[in-house]
Structures are given as structure tokens and as C-alpha cells.
Amino acid sequence: MKDNQNKQPVTVIGLGMMGSALAQTFLKGGHPTTVWNRTAGKADALARLGADAAGTVAEAVAASPLVVICVLDYEAVNAILEEAGDHLEGRVIVNLTNGTPAQARQTAAWATGRRAEYLDGGIMAVPQMIGTSGAFVLYSGSLRTFQECQPTLELLGAAKYLGDDPGLAPLYDLALLSAMYGMFGGFLHAVAMVRSQQIQAEAFTSLAIPWLHAMSASLPRMAQAVDAGDHRTNVSSLYINQAGFENFIGTCQELGISAELMMPIRDLINRGVAEGYGADGLSRLAELIRKPISV
Numbered sequence: 001m002k003d004n005q006n007k008q009p010v011t012v013i014g015l016g017m018m019g020s021a022l023a024q025t026f027l028k029g030g031h032p033t034t035v036w037n038r039t040a041g042k043a044d045a046l047a048r049l050g051a052d053a054a055g056t057v058a059e060a061v062a063a064s065p066l067v068v069i070c071v072l073d074y075e076a077v078n079a080i081l082e083e084a085g086d087h088l089e090g091r092v093i094v095n096l097t098n099g100t101p102a103q104a105r106q107t108a109a110w111a112t113g114r115r116a117e118y119l120d121g122g123i124m125a126v127p128q129m130i131g132t133s134g135a136f137v138l139y140s141g142s143l144r145t146f147q148e149c150q151p152t153l154e155l156l157g158a159a160k161y162l163g164d165d166p167g168l169a170p171l172y173d174l175a176l177l178s179a180m181y182g183m184f185g186g187f188l189h190a191v192a193m194v195r196s197q198q199i200q201a202e203a204f205t206s207l208a209i210p211w212l213h214a215m216s217a218s219l220p221r222m223a224q225a226v227d228a229g230d231h232r233t234n235v236s237s238l239y240i241n242q243a244g245f246e247n248f249i250g251t252c253q254e255l256g257i258s259a260e261l262m263m264p265i266r267d268l269i270n271r272g273v274a275e276g277y278g279a280d281g282l283s284r285l286a287e288l289i290r291k292p293i294s295v
């Protein structure tokens with residue numbers, strides 16, 4: 001039995017794949033843990049591990065000074081917080097639900113209006129990584145509140161504080177996820193190409209992984225170019241990438257596979273060339289994305 005006397009009680013609201021992993025980690029860390037989920041049966045496994053299953057949202061919020069929420073979306077978060085009513089006063093709400101920066105700011109203002117402290121967060125991990133050294137979690141909101149909760153929050157993964165504005169955690173979260181989806185999308189397109197020729201996707205990873213590692217080394221240089229707004233290149237120009245993209249599209253046609261994932265990048269490169277930036281490097285695309293054609 002763990003000595004729980006000095007451990008901060010925690011409530012976890014939302015026991016989907018992620019919320020259950022969060023609650024399990026608090027339990028393993030010896031924190032008295034109260035849980036609530038809309039579908040009550042999902043609390044059973046955690047109750048067997050020692051969690052208190054609250055009957056209502058209000059009971060769950062009343063049980064702990066620190067309340068972690070991880071549900072589908074902000075609509076659900078806001079409805080749950082409404083249901084908590086007066087019990088929110090004096091509580092720290094840590095909302096780890098994925099949403100937009102504006103949603104985070106709105107919910108933060110609403111919660112602080114009810115005298116709760118509010119931190120927004122973004123989980124940079126899958127449920128199986130929670131509580132391991134590979135996980136990190138982004139937080140934004142009051143620094144003092146973050147510092148008070150940090151020892152408990154560190155259990156979930158390295159706690160990275162980004163600043164006062166509650167919208168910062170979702171901004172960074174979605175930016176990091178954008179980079180991830182770009183990588184996954186590119187990889188899935190690549191394996192679709194080789195599978196169309198009966199090549200095993202798993203065998204292909206022996207080349208794809210070192211290639212992606214090597215290319216990730218160019219990210220700091222691209223980031224410097226974006227920060228400086230200086231896209232001159234001695235690596236490869238948009239002209240040469242434009243020619244390369246025609247080969248992608250041609251190869252998709254030859255293989256009889258979809259080019260859907262490649263088209264948006266090709267269109268951006270074409271726009272860059274059409275706007276007179278053909279001699280620039282790929283970093284120019286970040287500027288084009290920041291200036292959409294139709295706003």
C-alpha cells in the first residue's frame with residue numbers, strides 16, 4: 001500500500017482512452033483519485049484499482065482541489081463545467097481536451113468568472129505513453145496555478161509551461177499535431193506507392209525511417225529562414241521542387257493510386273512560383289500559408 005497522506009487528491013472527468021490512462025497514472029502515483037464519466041460503467045475498472053467513482057459531476061468536482069477534464073470536445077467540457085455549478089469555486093480546472101485557442105480562452109474566462117483557477121493543456125502522447133519518459137504535456141494559464149499543480153501534473157509526462165494566455169497550449173498542440181499529420185500523411189502516401197507494387201510496407205520502413213531522421217535535421221535551418229523572412233537557398237529551389245512534383249503526380253497516375261495528399265503541396269509550390277518566388281527554398285511555403293489566397 002502506498003502512503004497517500006501527502007498526495008494531492010485529484011479528480012479525473014472523462015474516462016475515454018486518454019482519461020482512463022490519466023486516472024490510472026494518478027492512482028499509481030498514490031494520489032487519492034475520484035473519477036466521473038458520462039457512461040458510468042467506464043469507471044468500474046478504475047474503481048477496482050482504488051478510485052472513487054462519483055455519482056455526479058458536482059460530487060466529482062467537490063472531491064478534489066485539482067480537477068482534470070479530458071473529453072471529446074469543448075462543447076462537452078462546457079456542459080460538464082455548467083453542471084458542476086458552485087462547486088467550481090476554489091478548484092483548479094486543468095482541461096486537457098483538444099480544442100482551438102479561442103475555445104480555450106472562452107472556457108478560461110468562464111471558469112475564472114466562477115472563481116475557479118483554469119489551466120488549458122495539450123497532451124503530446126498517446127494513452128499508452130502517459131506516465132512514461134516519452135510523454136510531455138503543454139500547459140498555459142496562470143503561472144502560479146501551474147507551479148502549485150506542477151508536482152502532480154509531472155506524473156503524466158514532462159509538464160511544459162508556455163505562458164499566461166490559455167490559448168497557447170492549444171496553439172502549440174495543434175501546430176505539433178500539424179507536423180505529425182504531415183509526417184504520417186507523407187508516410188502513408190509512400191507506403192501506398194510501394195504496396196501498389198507488392199513491396200512490403202514494413203520492409204520499406206528500413207529506408208523511410210533513416211530518411212525522415214536525416215530530413216528532420218533540416219528543420220532548424222528552415223525555421224531560421226522563416227523567422228528571418230529570408231528564403232534564399234543553396235539546397236533546392238521551388239522551381240526544382242515544382243518539377244519534382246510533376247513526377248509525383250505522373251507516378252501516381254502510372255501506379256493507379258490517388259495523388260490527393262500530394263496535390264495541396266504541389267498547389268502551394270505552384271503558387272510560390274506564380275508569385276515570383278521560384279528561386280526561393282521550400283521555407284517560402286510557410287509565408288504563403290500565412291497569406292491565404294481567399295481571406
Ligand SMILES: NC(=O)c1ccc[n+]([C@@H]2O[C@H](COP(=O)([O-])OP(=O)(O)OC[C@H]3O[C@@H](n4cnc5c(N)ncnc54)[C@H](OP(=O)(O)O)[C@@H]3O)[C@@H](O)[C@H]2O)c1
Nearest residue numbers: 014015016017018019038039071072076097098123126127
Ligand atoms: N487518444 C489519444 O491518443 C489522445 C492523444 C492526445 C490527446 N487526446 C485528446 O484527449 C481527449 C479525449 O480523447 P480520448 O482518446 O480519450 O477519446 P475517447 O476514448 O473517444 O473518449 C471520449 C470521452 O469523452 C466523453 N464525452 C464525449 N461526449 C461527451 C459529452 N457530451 N458529455 C460528457 N462526456 C462526453 C466520453 O464519454 P462516454 O464514455 O460517455 O462516451 C469519453 O469519456 C480528446 O480531446 C483528444 O483529442 C487524445
